[in-house]
Amino acid sequence: MLEIRNLHAKVGGKEILRGIDLTINRGEVHAIMGPNGSGKSTLAHVLAGRETFEVTEGEVIYEGKSLLEMPPEQRAREGLFLAFQYPVEIPGVSNMYLLKAGLNAIRKHQGLEELDAVEFLALVKERMKLVDMDQSLMSRSVNEGFSGGEKKRNEILQMAVLDPKLAILDETDSGLDIDALRIVANGINTLRHPERAIMLVTHYQRILDYVVPDRVHVLHNGRIVRSGGKELAVELEAKGYGWLEGEANRAQPAVS
Amino acid sequence: MVAVTDEKQPYLASFDRLERQRPRPSWIDPIRRSAIERFDELGFPTTRQEEWRRTSLAALTRIPFEPPDAGRGAPDAAPLPLGAVLDGADPGSRLVFINGRLARQLSSVRGLPAGAWLGSLAEAAEEHRGLVEPHLARHAPAAPFVALNTAFLDEGAFLFLPKDTILAEPVHLVFFSVSGARPTVTHPRTLVVAEAASQARIVETYAGDGVYFTNAVTEIVLGENAVLDHHKLQDENRSAFHIATVQARVERSGSFSSHSMSIGGALVRNDLNAVLEAEGADCSLDGLFLAGSGQHVDNHTAIDHVRPHGTSRELYKGILGAGGRGVFDGKIVVRKDAQKTDAMQVNRNLLLSDDALIDTKPQLEIYNNDVKCKHAATIGRLDDSSVFYLRSRGIDEKAARLLLLRAFASEVIGRVKLDRMRSRLEGAVTALLSEAERVGRAS
Numbered sequence: 001m002l003e004i005r006n007l008h009a010k011v012g013g014k015e016i017l018r019g020i021d022l023t024i025n026r027g028e029v030h031a032i033m034g035p036n037g038s039g040k041s042t043l044a045h046v047l048a049g050r051e052t053f054e055v056t057e058g059e060v061i062y063e064g065k066s067l068l069e070m071p072p073e074q075r076a077r078e079g080l081f082l083a084f085q086y087p088v089e090i091p092g093v094s095n096m097y098l099l100k101a102g103l104n105a106i107r108k109h110q111g112l113e114e115l116d117a118v119e120f121l122a123l124v125k126e127r128m129k130l131v132d133m134d135q136s137l138m139s140r141s142v143n144e145g146f147s148g149g150e151k152k153r154n155e156i157l158q159m160a161v162l163d164p165k166l167a168i169l170d171e172t173d174s175g176l177d178i179d180a181l182r183i184v185a186n187g188i189n190t191l192r193h194p195e196r197a198i199m200l201v202t203h204y205q206r207i208l209d210y211v212v213p214d215r216v217h218v219l220h221n222g223r224i225v226r227s228g229g230k231e232l233a234v235e236l237e238a239k240g241y242g243w244l245e246g247e248a249n250r251a252q253p254a255v256s
Numbered sequence: 257m258v259a260v261t262d263e264k265q266p267y268l269a270s271f272d273r274l275e276r277q278r279p280r281p282s283w284i285d286p287i288r289r290s291a292i293e294r295f296d297e298l299g300f301p302t303t304r305q306e307e308w309r310r311t312s313l314a315a316l317t318r319i320p321f322e323p324p325d326a327g328r329g330a331p332d333a334a335p336l337p338l339g340a341v342l343d344g345a346d347p348g349s350r351l352v353f354i355n356g357r358l359a360r361q362l363s364s365v366r367g368l369p370a371g372a373w374l375g376s377l378a379e380a381a382e383e384h385r386g387l388v389e390p391h392l393a394r395h396a397p398a399a400p401f402v403a404l405n406t407a408f409l410d411e412g413a414f415l416f417l418p419k420d421t422i423l424a425e426p427v428h429l430v431f432f433s434v435s436g437a438r439p440t441v442t443h444p445r446t447l448v449v450a451e452a453a454s455q456a457r458i459v460e461t462y463a464g465d466g467v468y469f470t471n472a473v474t475e476i477v478l479g480e481n482a483v484l485d486h487h488k489l490q491d492e493n494r495s496a497f498h499i500a501t502v503q504a505r506v507e508r509s510g511s512f513s514s515h516s517m518s519i520g521g522a523l524v525r526n527d528l529n530a531v532l533e534a535e536g537a538d539c540s541l542d543g544l545f546l547a548g549s550g551q552h553v554d555n556h557t558a559i560d561h562v563r564p565h566g567t568s569r570e571l572y573k574g575i576l577g578a579g580g581r582g583v584f585d586g587k588i589v590v591r592k593d594a595q596k597t598d599a600m601q602v603n604r605n606l607l608l609s610d611d612a613l614i615d616t617k618p619q620l621e622i623y624n625n626d627v628k629c630k631h632a633a634t635i636g637r638l639d640d641s642s643v644f645y646l647r648s649r650g651i652d653e654k655a656a657r658l659l660l661l662r663a664f665a666s667e668v669i670g671r672v673k674l675d676r677m678r679s680r681l682e683g684a685v686t687a688l689l690s691e692a693e694r695v696g697r698a699s
């Protein structure tokens with residue numbers, strides 16, 4: 001479903017992604033872990049089409065198409081979804097409006113009927129149960145005045161409504177108490193599906209107790225320095241990221 | 257200095273001509289005469305004066321505007337573009353002025369409670385002198401354009417609300433200008449006297465066709481506990497000049513709210529002065545101003561807290577498109593006796609283009625320590641990360657930008673309680689963004 005080949009990206013002249021190779025097949029959940037500043041969010045944003053980051057090398061094939069050539073809205077319409085690490089507050093635009101406009105743009109692109117207000121409301125109500133969100137939040141401005149946990153749940157709700165093929169979740173588990181974490185994890189698990197792929201960016205092994213990944217990758221300094229099964233996450237939790245320094249150097253002996 | 261005399265000359269000459277043509281004397285004559293003397297003395301403001309530093313009148317004074325042909329009177333039928341203005345108006349009583357003259361066929365007054373009066377100011381001045389005289393030309397400042405307006409005081413609009421009168425429907429005052437062969441100047445004048453505990457909503461609309469100059473003055477007097485909701489839609493032609501002063505005086509526990517919406521004109525200056533004259537008076541001033549290519553819009557507001565426990569809330573938003581120039585200058589004065597004043601002023605501006613410009617300046621003059629007074633001013637662009645967030649949800653870039661822009665304006669537009677006016681404003685915001693994008697792409 002997604003194939004990233006030798007992806008390099010920079011921002012403000014600084015190279016942040018320094019050759020990422022990663023393949024995710026449909027039905028799989030991949031966890032991306034790594035210390036602060038290792039480039040996890042950069043990778044997520046590059047995949048979603050954020051123009052601040054300049055791709056200098058490499059390619060990304062998504063469903064047989066070249067992803068990097070598409071504007072962000074087209075990626076969304078082709079079924080890619082990014083749950084933001086820091087969801088943006090947009091005063092004056094209601095959650096409801098955003099979701100409906102987004103969903104109908106996606107449905108139109110996919111040749112489906114647009115939903116009318118009644119159908120849309122029914123869908124949202126049903127999906128809201130998944131994240132245990134208060135319905136009053138829907139009529140409020142996008143993320144405005146939401147608590148950290150509410151923002152994260154709102155991202156999961158958006159994902160549940162927009163029904164993506166590839167979901168990239170950037171630290172959707174960070175800053176949540178255990179109850180909220182369970183709700184978010186449960187939301188993700190419900191969306192786990194043989195036709196869908198999930199890229200779960202996280203700092204902590206904890207969420208992986210609830211959402212068990214097929215593969216775990218460790219990102220360090222803009223490169224994937226180790227990949228493994230779910231036991232790798234446990235090892236990271238126990239050892240921290242300190243040992244990565246040596247690993248990173250070993251991974252690129254040719255570069256000095 | 258010869259140039260200065262020349263600039264005033266056409267106005268002084270028109271005044272003399274009109275004086276000679278007056279059919280009969282009136283008690284207003286001496287007021288007009290002293291006003292023209294005042295104007296002659298002051299002359300047009302220049303950018304050397306602080307209050308006019310950001311707005312040059314060179315383009316205005318260069319054009320020899322003339323009063324509309326006095327003999328012609330008001331046309332009976334609506335000029336074409338006026339049709340659109342009237343069709344787009346919200347329901348309620350309506351006075352329509354064409355080139356300063358009341359067009360009775362286009363006007364309708366309905367549902368006025370007993371004792372209330374709505375109609376021609378000139379007529380009221382003769383028939384109800386006792387209601388008009390205590391207020392006419394006694395509130396607005398003796399500034400050059402106000403003096404000029406008073407000197408040319410003609411038909412005008414007058415609304416009188418006796419004590420405890422409540423108007424259920426809004427009153428619409430439509431001022432429409434059509435230039436003939438030569439550029440026309442009109443001096444619309446409105447006087448609103450709302451006695452104690454009365455309540456009304458007033459909507460002033462300015463529009464027109466061609467190159468013309470509107471020099472408007474509105475005086476509003478609010479008695480104790482009176483509530484007035486004032487809307488102004490400045491929707492002048494894109495080649496027109498619009499200079500206007502709204503002066504409101506608010507008595508004890510009175511409440512004045514203003515929605516000043518400026519979407520048209522080439523050179524626009526809005527002065528809005530609210531004097532909170534007595535204890536517990538309250539005002540809320542909302543403003544939206546749009547300026548695109550070839551437009552200069554200057555908003556000066558002044559809130560004067562004279563007595564204790566006054567509250568003022570001010571929110572002005574500016575959207576400047578390609579080539580648009582905007583000015584916001586908001587003064588708040590808290591006098592020595594105005595303890596427990598609670599004032600808040602916010603001015604937010606959005607630039608849609610590199611070629612847009614805004615000057616914003618808050619001025620606080622506080623002569624009392626026991627007050628709450630806050631102000632904020634921002635200048636920004638549409639936020640990239642918000643645009644990206646919307647796009648990442650499938651919304652295309654253009655729609656995302658429009659959505660954010662409308663969201664920005666909606667805080668002010670949303671408080672306009674007139675449906676058609678709201679949609680006119682939303683349409684103007686949309687058009688400004690399209691214009692900015694068209695120009696942006698071209699350059």
Ligand SMILES: Nc1ncnc2c1ncn2[C@@H]1O[C@H](COP(=O)(O)OP(=O)(O)OP(=O)(O)O)[C@@H](O)[C@H]1O
Binds near residue numbers: 011016035043
């Ligand atoms: N817009 C930007 N301008 C400049 N530098 C940036 C920008 N965005 C990210 N960076 C830098 O790129 C590097 C990688 O950042 P990124 O946000 O991808 O890391 P991360 O792995 O997601 O970290 P965290 O765990 O803190 O979320 C950091 O050094 C960061 O400072």
Ligand SMILES: [Mg+2]
Binds near residue numbers: 170
């Ligand atoms: Mg991050």
